[in-house]
Amino acid sequence: MRGRFFYGVKMPKELMNKKDIDRALTRIAHEIIEKNKGIERLGLVGIQRGGVHLARRLASKIKDIEKKDIPVGLLDIGFYRDDLNIRKEQPVIRKTEVPFEVTDLKIILVDDVLFTGRSIRAALDALIDLGRPAAIQLAVLIDRGHRELPIKADYVGKNIPTALSETVEVHLEEEGLEDRVILEKVDTER
């Protein structure tokens, strides 16, 4: 702890508060409806874990607007990651539960933070193993840049330029925290 105090100074900065997040999700819900001209043959799939909560929130907002249910699925991408050979520890496998046939549906993939694009690549593979969607779109709360793959989000809550040494954390009520997005600068000089 002493080491952290003197050398690894964390400087948290709030990027979004509860209201900001809610507004962004409301906007994304509208954009999804607008872009797809309604919600016919549409499904939301959240990536474990943050994406799952956001997908559920989006579904509820869409229902408020359209007065119709939109199906929500949960996707774990552990089996499809490209870093399994270089990690020290295997990622914990969480539930994959997509309770609808994805084939011929338009799927909105939902995640909290878009960074290198590797998780989305894994999610695309995972989704395609479940069937053949008519189209896949991507919705994220934060796009922090630094893409390593040619992947782009269709719906973005907030674009935030970051340094590689920084981390972005999305805290959500569903995880027992206060809704907020935090940028942490980790001083790596030691």
Added chain:
Amino acid sequence: MLNRKDLLGIKELSKDEINLILDTAAGFKDVLGRDIKKVPTLRGKTAVNLFFEPSTRTRTSFELAAKRLSTDVINFSVPTSSVVKGESLIDTALTVQALGADFIIIRHSSAGVPHLLAKKLRASVINAGDGTNEHPTQALLDAFTIREKKGRIEGLEIAIVGDIIHSRVAKSNIYCLTKLGARVRLIGPPTLIPEEIRGTGVEVFHDMEAGLKDADVVIMLRIQMERQGKGFFPSTEEYSKNWGLTAERFSLAKDDAIVMHPGPMNRGIEITSEIADGPRSVILEQVTNGLAVRMAVMYLLAGVKR
């Protein structure tokens, strides 16, 4: 986390590690229910089934589990007799490793062989049954099945019936189920249940009826015909009369009790067909769950950097 290179036995695992394997297996069971039953998770890895004892079921299960993870599998069956004449165990294992094996799945008639190989090899060693010591993946799949059917393991009354002393399945199950908080009862003739085993925290019954009373789960073990000639019991008929599972006896267990068997079964000896094929038998589900559990084990072991 499962911070180990090898899976040698349940003895060595903590409760948390067992639960991690079972939780992970649940994820893999999803995959097995899909049209595309294969994930790219362990692409480019190689598993070798090094079997010094014949076993079609376990070998096939490991083989399919590996394939479902996109791992290449080689079957290297070694009849023990030729090993006696030929190369040493260690040399055989080193040869297999030199072929590029990341996983060596070993079955051997001598207890401790996986432990010996684990010390000498870089590859992950998975014990697929060593002598009368352990058969960890069988116990894990049994625990997985029980958890799935009963929703929990803690507090359950689980009876294991048969040749305990020679059964690696029984041993692994005892360690696994007691670690997870079940109460384990062993049932069988005194010649097949060593007194000392009470030291593992189990209850011992020589009377089948008494042992089955109010059980939640009944695990039947295969009785080996050759034990008859060695004085463990006088005849399979007598064994069956006293310790075979019939519908009448099974009715002593709880109304919602399930019955399990690691296979292959001797129908009409340790278990009647009526029970084996009955609505409370989960014997075939055990086989399916075996795949998920073995995938989980390989997945978790692959994560440890060496």
Added chain:
Amino acid sequence: MKIIIKNGHIIDPSQGIDGVGDILIEDGKIKEISTQHSALSTSSSAHRTIDAIGLYVLPGLIDMHTHLRDPGFEYKETIKTGTKAAVKGGFTTVCCMPNTYPVNDNASVTEFIIRKAAQEGHCTVLPIGAITKGQKGEELAEIGTMRNEGCIAFSDDGRPVMNSLMMRRALEYSKAFNVPIISHCEDLTLSEDGVMNEGLLSVTLGLKGIPSEAEEIMVYRDLSLSKLTGGRLHIAHVSTEGSVKLIRDAKKRGVNVTAETCPHYFSITEDAVTGYDTNAKVNPPLRTERDIKAIKEGLQDGTIDVIATDHAPHHMDEKLQEFDKSPSGISGLETALGLSLRLVEGGILTMGQLIEKMALNPARILGIKRGTLQTDTNADVVLLDMNREFTVEVDRFLSKGKNTPFRGWILKGMPVITISKGRIYEWQ
């Protein structure tokens, strides 16, 4: 050649000596021994004077139970390497068991061993002949002829004589030649193919157990046969509490019996097998704390007369096998004294009693004039530094057998000089 050992702490139970003094050795014999009350009469110039201040000066140790593997299994050990290891361990006499190839069941093999030992041996080698031809338990070997050739005891070690009538005959017949019959007590029908002590640990390791009773049944049988015949019985490597009790009781009743145990039976338990360490595989198997306690009591009250090594060297490849396939045995010559000195440290035995168990008693049982520092006996002498600690490192073993469960142990008390067969060995 004259050697004087000066100012050492001499311990010789055969003469009741326990005090500082000097020893004069001339032409390989003890010439004179003095304690503080009387100086050496000949203070004349010696070729070599050894300053033994702070050291114990002891009679060379005698190992009643050694496997030298020669002839036939020279890849495990030879007379040359085995006796070198012995001398390093403080032994100046070893008795080699007959399970060689060919078996030492006839005078020509005995003669071969004695001749080879005379040429190459670093210490005295006294062969033990087989009781039965080929150690098969069927026909008596030529005990008398082998006795004349130099065998000092008879044993089918490792392959117990299962037939009670044959054992009776051996105990009877050997009386004519006044030699002990050394019995490896194991009921093979009960131990079957067991590989470790029977108990909770064997059950949880999935290894076939050998119950204590497999030893005790045969101890009882052999004690009964000794009583019946009056033959001289020596029970090898006692490992159980029950055996100690049986022998204690038999001695009270006047049965003509002596007994030995080995350092591993009072130093470690069956727990050493955990992890399937084949170096801890030994026959009889390592037992429990309770047995260790009983064996220590047996040593203390004289029930157990002798500490022997059961030195059983094996090749590394043989030990690097399946546990149930690996051969039994521990390479013990170079750790036996260090482990046994722990008994002195722990107050179980005095230094004098330990020397009785490791030198004087073996000599008495075998009827040889050794294990003593009396004048005119062979100058077999060991200088022991109790302040020297050493770590058991198998790479430094002189024995070919590197098989020991004591690897890495730190032992206190090391021979610094061994005088054997007229030669002075100095150890670093």
